[in-house]
Structure formats: structure tokens, C-alpha cells
Amino acid sequence: MKSPGSLTRTRRLTLTILLLLCGFAVVSPSQVIMRVPGDAPIGADTRAAAVEEVAAALLKVYVFPDQAEKMVALIRGRLAEGAYDGLDSGPRFCMALTEDLQSVSRDKHLRVMYTGIEEPTGDGEPDSADEQLRQEERRQQLERRNFDFQKLEILEGNVGYLRLNSFTGTEFSGETAVAAMNFLAHCDAIIFDLRGNGGGNPSLIQLITSYFVEEPTHLNSFYIRESDTTRQFWTAEHVAGPKMTDTELYVLTSSYTFSGAEEFSYNLKALERATLVGETSGGGAHPVNFVGFPEIGISISLPFGRAVNPITGTNWEGCGVTPHIAVPADRALDTAHLDALKKLAAKAATPSRAAELELAARLLGARIDPVVLDAGSMAEYAGSYGDRKIFVEEGKLLYRRGKMPQRELIPLGDDQFIFEDVDDFVLQFDRDEKDVITAATGLYGNGQRDVSPRDDEPIDETSSVVRE
Numbered sequence: 001m002k003s004p005g006s007l008t009r010t011r012r013l014t015l016t017i018l019l020l021l022c023g024f025a026v027v028s029p030s031q032v033i034m035r036v037p038g039d040a041p042i043g044a045d046t047r048a049a050a051v052e053e054v055a056a057a058l059l060k061v062y063v064f065p066d067q068a069e070k071m072v073a074l075i076r077g078r079l080a081e082g083a084y085d086g087l088d089s090g091p092r093f094c095m096a097l098t099e100d101l102q103s104v105s106r107d108k109h110l111r112v113m114y115t116g117i118e119e120p121t122g123d124g125e126p127d128s129a130d131e132q133l134r135q136e137e138r139r140q141q142l143e144r145r146n147f148d149f150q151k152l153e154i155l156e157g158n159v160g161y162l163r164l165n166s167f168t169g170t171e172f173s174g175e176t177a178v179a180a181m182n183f184l185a186h187c188d189a190i191i192f193d194l195r196g197n198g199g200g201n202p203s204l205i206q207l208i209t210s211y212f213v214e215e216p217t218h219l220n221s222f223y224i225r226e227s228d229t230t231r232q233f234w235t236a237e238h239v240a241g242p243k244m245t246d247t248e249l250y251v252l253t254s255s256y257t258f259s260g261a262e263e264f265s266y267n268l269k270a271l272e273r274a275t276l277v278g279e280t281s282g283g284g285a286h287p288v289n290f291v292g293f294p295e296i297g298i299s300i301s302l303p304f305g306r307a308v309n310p311i312t313g314t315n316w317e318g319c320g321v322t323p324h325i326a327v328p329a330d331r332a333l334d335t336a337h338l339d340a341l342k343k344l345a346a347k348a349a350t351p352s353r354a355a356e357l358e359l360a361a362r363l364l365g366a367r368i369d370p371v372v373l374d375a376g377s378m379a380e381y382a383g384s385y386g387d388r389k390i391f392v393e394e395g396k397l398l399y400r401r402g403k404m405p406q407r408e409l410i411p412l413g414d415d416q417f418i419f420e421d422v423d424d425f426v427l428q429f430d431r432d433e434k435d436v437i438t439a440a441t442g443l444y445g446n447g448q449r450d451v452s453p454r455d456d457e458p459i460d461e462t463s464s465v466v467r468e
Contacts, residue, residue: 042090042114042297049296051079054097054112061304063225063286064105071104090114090297106318108284109259109303117297139172147173148200149180151193156423157341157360160187161333167200167260170207177204181211182241189248189340192264195278195329199259202233205267210235212273214245219267222287224305248343249274250336253321254329258282263307265321270311275339276323278332285317334368356424356445362412363423371411373397381409381429385440385452399427416443 042050055072062068078084078100087093097112142148151163162180170177184190202220209219217235224231251265251274262281268274286303293299307315327335338361345357378392389400390409397417400406409417415429415437424445429437442450 041088042093046296047084047093048079050298051075053293054300057291057300057302061226061302063303063306067105071101074104075100094298107303109286109288109301111301113299115292115297115299142168142172147176149176152180152183155337157344157357158188159337159340160184160190163193165196166198167204169201170203173204177207178240185242185244187247188344191250191336193252194257194261195252195254197257197261199261205260205264206233206235210239211244212249218310220263221308222305223308226304248340250340251276252332252336253278253281253323255279255282259284262316262321266316270309277325277336278323278327279329280322281320283316283318283320285315338364352447363418366410366412371413373411383454384456385454388440388452
């Protein structure tokens with residue numbers, strides 16, 4: 001049997017590089033998109049051939065030669081002892097191979113997948129028309145997903161937000177990325193949401209990061225085992241649109257954040273350019289090629305190198321990227337947004353801007369950690385304040401002014417309240433020296449105050465405020 005390590009032209013080898021037609025793929029296994037057949041049978045000869053194909057590829061290419069030898073010894077031994085004999089299903093057999101390989105390597109990028117047996121073309125060469133069709137189908141699929149730029153908006157306080165679900169190669173996504181960066185160009189802070197990002201292409205990592213550093217910056221290197229060479233990745237000196245070198249940056253991570261998404265996070269953390277918020281990421285740092293052997297129906301996600309950060313000298317393989325602020329993934333966005341508002345308020349250029357940001361932070365804090373009033377507290381605030389009426393109904397403290405519709409008051413604590421959908425108004429209750437409420441004062445975002453003295457008999461009783 002010919003060795004797949006030579007990658008000779010005597011068989012049709014399929015090289016699928018997800019999100020990548022040039023450069024390296026750094027992706028999550030969950031991103032692999034293939035035409036996978038059903039639970040097709042696979043015979044003993046095919047299983048034996050698959051083990052040898054995987055073994056030869058590992059010995060030639062896998063990033064760590066010593067681990068490659070151990071993995072090859074394991075799967076050959078497992079085959080010889082009959083451990084795979086009962087696995088006549090292609091997907092089940094490939095899953096068993098993957099589990100055995102990962103039991104040695106702990107490498108989440110290393111996987112064997114069943115793709116179904118194909119008959120080779122007459123001369124053993126790939127059909128260029130088929131390849132072009134597959135590439136065009138891939139491009140159209142990516143376009144329908146907007147190249148995984150899933151959400152883009154400006155949050156309260158002029159904080160930008162981008163949810164990016166993969167780093168698609170810039171040959172596909174470049175224009176969309178430039179448009180997104182220019183949309184965010186005037187934000188005071190930006191949050192990159194990578195909680196659902198399984199990886200992708202370094203070219204998009206380079207492009208996006210280029211907007212946030214002044215000079216060309218060495219981001220990462222990949223050492224390639226087979227050629228014993230190292231390839232460096234740097235930011236670009238010029239970008240289309242303004243750079244945002246002073247913009248506060250945040251990156252949201254989860255346990256799903258993987259591979260290329262981890263590189264983006266790790267790079268910015270090493271450069272001390274961003275605050276990471278969320279969970280420790282998945283821990284996959286190796287670049288991979290997807291090499292297929294259609295004649296026996298398998299494909300290998302094959303790590304062929306390792307990342308080397310120029311600052312740390314290492315990478316995140318097996319350990320993940322740890323956040324600066326550790327919170328459950330579902331709380332990461334609010335946590336990052338609140339931290340950004342506080343930072344922006346602390347360095348605001350004018351008192352009015354500081355007050356605006358401080359109010360926004362208080363409103364967001366109230367939504368994150370709501371204040372709960374007991375019945376006695378609500379009764380204490382209830383009353384008539386000129387044309388402002390405060391009353392309790394069905395366990396809620398309600399507000400009505402003149403002929404305007406009634407609205408629920410949301411407590412901030414310290415005798416201050418807001419409305420759910422208004423971000424530039426606070427209602428403050430004023431007390432006298434005996435701690436009795438005497439007025440309701442409207443505080444507006446532009447600095448104006450509107451005092452309404454209480455004109456009914458206040459309720460004088462002890463109240464309490466608790467936090468959930």
C-alpha cells in the first residue's frame with residue numbers, strides 16, 4: 001500500500017481547508033462541513049487500510065513526532081487485538097479512532113471522519129469543474145450567513161457590539177469586515193462576542209486586529225513540523241477607514257470559543273489590548289489541514305504545526321485562554337458592558353459626559369442586579385406630588401403624571417427609580433431631617449431638575465430594601 005505521507009498523484013486526495021483557500025486553517029471540529037453519508041458499512045480490509053493511512057499521515061505531518069509514534073502504536077495495536085472488529089459502521093469506526101488518538105494526544109483538533117467511499121476519476125486527478133462548483137457553493141453558503149458576522153449594534157454609552165461566529169478567510173469576508181469596522185469606528189468601546197465562535201482563518205484575525213494597533217505588530221507564529229519552518233503573522237500598517245488605537249476593547253469567551261477565536265483572544269490579551277470576559281476557552285491552538293482519502297471513505301483533521309506567541313513564547317493548547325473577568329458565559333455581555341461604562345465614565349472629558357455614562361452604568365446595574373422593594377417600602381413612596389402620582393397596584397410601584405399613561409417604577413436604590421425603557425431620566429425621592437419623604441424630583445440627562453413637593457400626608461413607617 002502506498003503511503004499517504006507522500007501525497008502522491010496516484011490517488012485522488014481531497015484537501016479541504018475550511019474557511020481557507022490560502023494560508024492555514026485554525027478551526028473547531030464542529031465547523032467541518034462535508035457531505036456525510038448515512039451509517040454506511042465498512043469492512044475489515046477498509047478498517048485496516050484506514051489505520052495505515054492515518055498512521056502514515058501522523059508520522060509524516062503531526063506536530064509532535066513522539067506523540068505521533070505513540071498514537072500509531074496504539075491504533076495498530078488496537079487493530080491487531082480486534083478492538084475495531086465489531087465496528088462495521090463507518091462513522092462509529094472513525095469515532096473510535098478519534099477517541100483512541102485523542103486519548104494520547106489530548107488534541108481536540110485531531111479527528112478522523114467518515115466521508116463515504118468515492119470512485120477515483122480516470123487519471124486520478126481532481127475534477128476541476130467539481131472543485132469550482134464546491135467552492136462556489138461554499139461562497140454562497142457563507143454569503144447567506146453574512147460570513148458569520150451575526151450581529152452589529154451600538155449599545156448604551158456608545159459601546160459597539162459585534163457577534164462574530166467564525167473567522168472566515170478575508171478572500172470571502174474582507175469587505176464585510178471592513179464595513180463592520182467602519183460602522184464601529186466612532187465607538188468609545190467595542191465588545192467582540194466570540195462565545196459562539198469555533199475558529200477560522202488567521203487572515204481575518206490579522207485584518208480586524210490591524211484596526212486596533214498603531215504600528216505593524218507581530219501577532220502570532222506557526223511552527224510547521226514537516227518543513228521545520230516558522231511562518232509569522234503581523235497586522236497591516238494601513239486599513240480601510242480610521243484606526244481605533246485608543247478604543248476600549250472587550251472579548252467575550254465561553255468554553256465553546258475555540259482555535260482561531262482563541263488566537264484572537266490570546267493575541268489581544270498578550271498585547272494587553274483587550275479585557276477578556278466570560279469562561280476559559282476550549283484549548284485548541286494547532287493549525288490543521290483536512291486531508292481526505294475518498295477511496296477508503298475517511299478524512300483526517302490533521303494538526304501540522306503549533307502556535308508560538310511572540311510575547312509569551314507559548315500558546316493556549318490544552319489549557320484554553322483564561323479571561324480577566326471570569327463569569328458564566330450568559331452573563332459575559334452585561335458584565336463587559338457595565339465594566340466599559342464605568343471605565344469610560346472615569347476618563348470622560350466633561351462632567352456631563354461622565355454623568356451620562358454613570359447613569360447608563362446604574363441603569364444597566366439595576367437590570368443585572370435588581371433592587372427589590374417590600375410592601376412597606378412601596379407604601380412609603382406612594383402619594384401625591386403635585387401632578388405626579390405614585391401608587392401601588394398588584395405588587396408594583398406605579399407612576400403617573402398628568403394625562404400620561406402610568407408606568408412602573410424600577411428601583412435603583414438610594415430612593416432613586418427609573419423607567420424600563422427610558423435611559424435619560426431618574427426619579428429621586430427627597431427626605432427631610434426626620435427621614436420623611438417630602439418631594440419627588442425628576443433628574444434629566446441634560447442636567448435639569450424638576451422638583452414636585454409632596455402635597456399629601458406621608459406614610460411614616462419603617463421600610464426595608466433588599467437585593468435579590
